[in-house]
Amino acid sequence: MSLYLEAATILESPQTTSLKAIIYNPSKPFKSPQPKLYALIVETLKFQDILKEVVENAGILKLERKLTPLLSILLTHDLLLTKSGIATSSGPLKDAILRHKARLNAEFTRARLRRGHRDVKSLVEAVNAEYSRESEDGVTKTANGLTTFNPRWIRVNTLKMTLEESLSSPMFSAFEEVSGMSDMFFFDIVRKYYYPKAELLPNIFAIHPSHDVTSSELYKSGKIILQSASSCLPAIMLDPPMGSTVVDGCAAPGNKTTHLAALVGDSGKVFAVERDRRRADILEKMIAKAGAENIVTTLKATDFTTITEGHPAWQASYLLLDPSCSGSGILQRVDWDISKLNLPISDARSGQPSRRKRKRDEASQQDSLAQPEDQESQQAAEEVEDGDASKERLQSLSDFQVAIILHAFSFPRAKRVTYSTCSIHAEENEHVVARVLNSEIAKERGWEVQSRKDNPLSTWHRRGLVSELSNLEAGSEERQRVADGCVRVNRTDSLGGGFFVVCFVRQFDDGGQLGGDYGKSDMALAQNDGSRFQGIGVSIEAEDQEWNGFSDEETKEAGCAIDAVDDDPQPGKRKKQKSTKGQQAGSDRINRRFQKNRKGWS
Structure with missing residues (x-):
């Protein structure tokens, strides 16, 4: 019975830290195994609403005075939702639950059916889907059982x-x-x-x-x-030599910047570019903590696309780009709030749900019966609208990411450029790669994707999706080579989240010089006058939390928390999803802005 008593003690105590820390770093050792204790509390929290309803409707708290509301839902959880049942030998508390086993089972069945689940498995899957984020114990079951x-x-x-x-x-x-x-x-x-x-x-x-x-x-x-392993991949793939000059084009919060500093060493130079002053302050704190002040120069309140001829960073040979993205690959850790536990009350009416809830349910059922077609049409419309908004947002982000890479391609001495996202969407990954490779500046200057055999991540098994490179202006063999040069990390790969990274390299001509006539034309992007980025409207906000040192789990990919604002001339009307022709038109506009012997956006 110590398992349930200790769980109840934890849930009754004020929460001053995470549940995981309470259990795995206790001031006094628990008698119960820590994983079992953690699992019991988490699973009870997940099912607390239905457990409260079952206990109240069964009326057992009025009949069993030794049972507390907390113990009742902990014990009822194991009785109803675990194969082994209550994990303790006979005792007064276990007996108090088992005396009402039939009634609890009957109320559980009613509660399950009211929620539209024909069996327990369906209910469990639905609840687990609601809490399908990364678990604090480090083990996650995916929807397909992996x-x-x-x-x-x-x-x-x-x-x-x-x-x-x-x-x-x-x-x-x-x-x-x-x-x-x-x-x-x-x-x-x-x-x-x-x-x-x-x-x-x-x-x-x-x-x-x-x-x-x-x-x-x-x-x-x-x-x-x-720092998550996946976010270490860009610097590893860029592989700048000791003593080289590197630009981190989207630097905050700074984990990748300090990684680059460690790779180039004291004789190297890293320019850390950050357009947001508040995030730049965090960046500088991290650089100082890492002891990289003599290596890293922070360019505060600086837009990467404004770095042009005459700027010290303009002569960099290696560039790391990790721009704003949808953040669809980021794992979100659960931090269970035990203060919001929904406990049963002992004087609840037995045998039926509350009258107010029943009337609300009946009204909802009547609406459903009266207008099923209208409801289905409304639901379908909402799904389409959400889908369109998502596609529009991804397209806006993709446009922004393409512009960032093309500007990096214009650096006269650039040899390698890595592009990465914490996204699983092809629109931000392979589609962006195809668009920049199709650009005039990439073709003129000899930019291509580094082959798999030449990059430091060649042993990683998951590569780019060749099926998503259909718009690449190349033959099937080249598309396959490009796909093999890209690295994908799935959220289930245990590296800390979904990720994508690719390295672009520049070809050398017969004379051993970098491709492109950079001596005659810098082809730089001039200071952004706002005309190109209207309609993209990317804003970067750091996560609403206090910085607590070098933690990718606390400040990780803060640049991925973005809001894409549509430049819609008619408020209230949604913009139509861009077609393939629209996307091509966008690429053509970008190409025209990189005409030879032109400086800046046209």
């Missing part, structure tokens, strides 16, 4: 220490290396294991998400950085 692991990834800041030094530090000296991700999970007690993937992610390793590293000296001093 198990994915979401560990805490740690990047060692090699400006301050080596990987070997970090693993031998007091924080990690007791940790043992495991050969597989799953080896860190499915234990009654979380063990001190770490998992490296050195061939893909140098100086990066994973641990179980319940391990707290934020209070360690390594974290506080910036020697280790919490």
Whole structure:
């Protein structure tokens, strides 16, 4: 019975930190296994509304005075929703529930049918779908039954220490290396294991998400950085040599910037571009914490597309672009709020739902019966509208992303450019790649996608989608080569979320010079006069939270929290979804603005 008593104690206590921290970092050890305790509380929270209804309608709190509302829903959850039932031997509390087993089952059946579920499996799937975000214990079941692991990834800041030094530090000296991700999970007690993937992610390793590293000296001093593995891929793929000059075109919050600084070293130079002053302040804090002030120059309140001839960053050879995107690949961690627990009341009327709720349900049923066609038409219209809005937003983002890349292509000494998004949508990924490769500036200057065999991420198994490159002006073999050069990460790949990254490289001519006549024409984008970006209206807002150091889980991809504003001349009317011809017209307009011997937007 200690399992339920300890769970009730946790739920009755004021919540001062996350539920995971309460259970896995307790001030006093629990008698119950931590994973079981966490699972019981989370599952009860998920089903709390239906459990409250069942307990109230069964009227057991009026009959069993030893039962508290909290214990009643914890015990009823295991009675009704677990195969093994209540996980304890006989006792007064278990007996108090079992005396009313038939009544509880009957009320549960009524509650399930009222919600339109013909069996328990259907109800469970619906509730799990509602809470289908990443679980705090690091294990997620996908809709098709796949198990994915979401560990805490740690990047060692090699400006301050080596990987070997970090693993031998007091924080990690007791940790043992495991050969597989799953080896860190499915234990009654979380063990001190770490998992490296050195061939893909140098100086990066994973641990179980319940391990707290934020209070360690390594974290506080910036020697280790919490950063999802997927967001480490752009800098790894760019692979700038030591001592080189790099531009991070969309820099805040700074994890990728500090990663670049570690790669180029003290003899290198990184220009970190950030157009938002508030986010630039966060960026500077992270740079200082990482000890990269002598390497990184922050360009505050600067639009990347305004960097042209005469600017020190204009001579950079390597550019990293991680612009605003839909953020569709980001995993959202659940932080359960136990203060909002919906508990049953002991004086509720037994045997039926409340009169107010029943009248509301009956009215809803009458409306459904009276006008089924109208409701279906309205629902269909809403779905279409939502779909159109999503397509419009993706198209606006895609236009913005294409413009950013084309400006990077105009840098006279640029050798490599990586483009990445935390998006799973082809409109922001393969479609953007096709559009920029079709551009005049890419063809004139010899830009192409780096082949798989030449990039540092060649061992990663998931590549780009060749089916989404149908608009690329190339033969089938080249389309396949381009797709193989792109890297995709699914949300189920355990690297910290869905991601896309590609590296563009510039060809050399017969004389060993970079492609394109950059000596005669810089083909730069002049300072943005607003004409090109009207209608795109990308605004970047940092997540509404206090910055707490180097955590991709707290400030990760803050630039992905965007709002695309449509430039609609007639408020109240939705713009039509762009057709393929419309998209091509947009590309043509971009190409015209990059005519040879022209400077800036035309």
